[in-house]
Amino acid sequence: MKLMNNSAKSNLMKKRKAMKAAGNRIADDVTKLNSGLISRLTLHHNIDSAWFFKGLVYGLTTKQERVKFDIYDNIDNVIETFRFGK
Numbered sequence: 001m002k003l004m005n006n007s008a009k010s011n012l013m014k015k016r017k018a019m020k021a022a023g024n025r026i027a028d029d030v031t032k033l034n035s036g037l038i039s040r041l042t043l044h045h046n047i048d049s050a051w052f053f054k055g056l057v058y059g060l061t062t063k064q065e066r067v068k069f070d071i072y073d074n075i076d077n078v079i080e081t082f083r084f085g086k
Contacts, residue, residue: 001026010054028052033071044075 003009016026030038030052041050041059050059050069057069067082069075 006054037069037071037073041069041075046079047075 003012012026013028019026034052034057037057038050038052041047041057044059046061047059048062048064050057052058057071059067059069059075061067061079065079065082067079069078
């Protein structure tokens with residue numbers, strides 16, 4: 001399904017759990033590069049989980065910090081910058 005309005009898409013994505021319980025499945029259209037980034041993040045030793053939300057990729061560190069990542073980021077550098085503001 002393609003939506004013309006991002007807020008409508010966000011509202012729909014918030015109701016994913018209820019839709020799944022009803023037997024329907026809905027997922028974001030994630031690019032190949034973002035999928036690769038999520039895979040790299042989930043394999044990284046400092047990242048507990050990674051997800052795609054509103055066109056951006058986020059990771060949750062082992063210290064429970066929510067960090068935004070870009071496709072070509074060095075994961076260690078982004079985490080260090082987030083923590084120490086360098």
